[in-house]
Amino acid sequence: EIVMTxxxxxxxxxxxxxxxxxxxxxxxxxxxxAWYQQKPGQAPRLLMYGASTRATGIPAxxxxxxxxxxxxxxxxxxxxxxxxxxxxQQCGNWPRTFGQGTKLEIK
Amino acid sequence: xxxxxQSGAEVKKPGESLKISCEGSGYSFTTHWIGWVRQMPGKGxxxxxxxxxxxxxxxxxxxxxxxxxxxxxxxxxxxxxxWSSLKASDTAMYYCARQVAxxxxxxxxxxxxxxxxxxx
Numbered sequence: 264e265i266v267m268t269x270x271x272x273x274x275x276x277x278x279x280x281x282x283x284x285x286x287x288x289x290x291x292x293x294x295x296x297a298w299y300q301q302k303p304g305q306a307p308r309l310l311m312y313g314a315s316t317r318a319t320g321i322p323a324x325x326x327x328x329x330x331x332x333x334x335x336x337x338x339x340x341x342x343x344x345x346x347x348x349x350x351x352q353q354c355g356n357w358p359r360t361f362g363q364g365t366k367l368e369i370k
Numbered sequence: 371x372x373x374x375x376q377s378g379a380e381v382k383k384p385g386e387s388l389k390i391s392c393e394g395s396g397y398s399f400t401t402h403w404i405g406w407v408r409q410m411p412g413k414g415x416x417x418x419x420x421x422x423x424x425x426x427x428x429x430x431x432x433x434x435x436x437x438x439x440x441x442x443x444x445x446x447x448x449x450x451x452x453w454s455s456l457k458a459s460d461t462a463m464y465y466c467a468r469q470v471a472x473x474x475x476x477x478x479x480x481x482x483x484x485x486x487x488x489x490x
Contacts, residue, residue: 264432297476299415306465306480307407307415313474350415354475358431359405364414 265289265353269362275370278341284365286334286351295355298327298336301364302347310349311336341367372396374404374466374481381487382456389452390484392466400424403469404449405477406440410462420469421449456488 266289276282286296294314299307309318311327314334324339338345346369351362377391392404405420419430423442430440439452449466464484467477 295474295476297474299477301415306483307467307477308480309476309478312470312476312478318478348414352415352417352476354469357429359417359420359475360431361407361415361417 264358265292265356265360267351267353267360267362269349269351269365271365272363273366273368275368276341277370278343280341280370282338282341282345282367284336284338284349284367286329286336286362288332288334288353291331292353292355294330295353296327296329296334297352297354299350299352300345300347301350307350312354338367343369372468372479374468374479376464376466376481376484379485379487381489383490384458384488385455386488387452387454388456388486389450390464390486392449392451392481394447394449394468397468398471399447400444402471404442405467405469406438406449406451407465407467408434408462409465409483415465418451418464423447423449456486458488458490460486461488462486 268287270285296314298311301307315327348364403420406418408416418434419440421428421440421442423444442449466481468479
C-alpha cells in the first residue's frame with residue numbers, strides 16, 4: 264500500500280499571502296495524484312487531478328505541480344473561502360490512499 | 371447533472387447489522403467505479419474500497435477487507451456499504467464518491483455523506 268504523507272499538518276497564513284502544501288508518496292505514482300478541499304460539515308471537493316489540472320470551476324489561484332513522489336499544491340493569494348483542510352490522494356494504485364490532510368488556517 | 375445521494379443518518383447498537391446506500395443519477399452508472407470513504411470524528415479521509423457496477427468488480431483496502439461488504443445494484447443505480455456486526459469504532463461519516471471513467475483515477479463527484487453512530 265502506498266503511504267501518502269502531507270506537510271505541514273497545520274499551516275497558518277494571512278489572507279492575500281501564498282500557501283504551499285506538500286504531499287509525498289512512499290513510491291512513485293507518476294502523475295496520478297489528486298487534491299481535495301474539505302470545509303467543516305461538507306463533503307470533500309475535487310480541486311486538482313493529474314497532479315496539475317484544475318477541476319471544473321476551480322479558480323486559477325490554485326495550482327498543482329510534481330510527479331513521481333513529490334507534489335505541491337499552491338494557492339497564490341489566499342481568500343477567506345480557502346481556509347479549509349486539504350487532502351492529497353494517489354489514484355494510480357490499489358488501494359487508493361489519502362494523505363492525512365493539511366489544515367490551512369487564518370494567521 | 372451528476373448526483374450521488376446517500377441514505378440518511380443511522381444510530382445503531384454494537385453487534386447490529388447495517389447497510390447504507392448511494393444512488394447515482396445523471397450519468398452512466400455502469401461505467402464509473404463508486405468508492406467509499408470513511409471519516410471518523412475529527413479525523414482525515416480513509417479510502418475503504420470501490421466497486422465497478424458494470425461487472426461488480428470490487429477492491430478493498432486491506433484495513434477494511436473482511437469488515438465491510440461493498441455491493442452494487444445496477445438496476446437501481448445504487449451502491450451499498452454493509453456491516454454484519456457493528457462496533458463502536460465504526461462511528462463515522464461515510465462518503466460515497468464517483469471515480470472518473472478515464473484518466474487519472476480520481477474521484478470527481480461525492481455524496482453528501484451518511485453519519486453512522488454506534489452506541490450502546
